[in-house]
Amino acid sequence: MQAMPQAGTDMMHDRMMGRFSAEDMSAFADAHIAALRAGLRLSAEQEKLWPPVEDALRSLARLHMAHMQVMRQNRGMMRTDPVGTLRAMADHMSQGANAMRKLADAAAPLYATLDEAQKRRLHVLIRFMPRAMMGRGMMGPGRRAMMRDWDDDDDDGQDNR
Template structure:
């Protein structure tokens, strides 16, 4: 009886965690595809900066080191918001990406250069403050900036995008293992596994 109870609890835990995981990803997908207006973007930046600042609970000496960090983060956020607003305002045929692939590479390189410069400014501004943080403050900083924004690197959205792509690839692989693609059609090679 005890083994049955342990097995039942394990089965419920596994099933429950899968349901929670699926629910989270549905919500994350919805949020990722939601278009924010410029005011919303600015409000979220303000809220995130305020949350990090409040969560760090800086002492008086550390507080003096905060303004350059905040200014550098705001500059980086403005760069990203301006790019997002430009994409949002572009019409279907009004893309800011040139047709020429070499020109697109140059534009991407310029964008990456601007991002690199902005991230380096954050690093330069944050370094003196970071060196004064105690272990608790560093732990809170890591949690407050995990996979998001300039403290956690630009990899936040990229990480979630890649995680989503990997999930989709895994789902497709499992669908093929179970006898075909999601649409019930044949696999790419024309047959079924």
């Protein structure tokens, strides 16, 4: 099965995000976290490992929403202060990297307990999560390639599902 193209999805996401309130964005984050949890079908033992993962996901979503708000407020800054814009982007990327690291640390114990079916579902569920959930936009363009590689089992650069 071929992976869905991401470029069109990303452009649509960017256009739509300007239309939603912070409350809407929070509701979307809640829905995506609930979908991830439901899709994994965690056992009772795995459920005990879920709260730190959920907290890290929510923290990452809040950070992304804050970055989006700053970007909206600072439109046009690149023309007037390109160096300041670069510094702000670097700060956002550093904050995003720290939040992603916290998510990885929180998810590691749970991931270690997932069976193969849960891992397979996780890879699919992650591909369809919004930027706010997985740090896209904060981490730069390489994240898309990293996530695409998760679906490539033979290192030929092609999604073989």
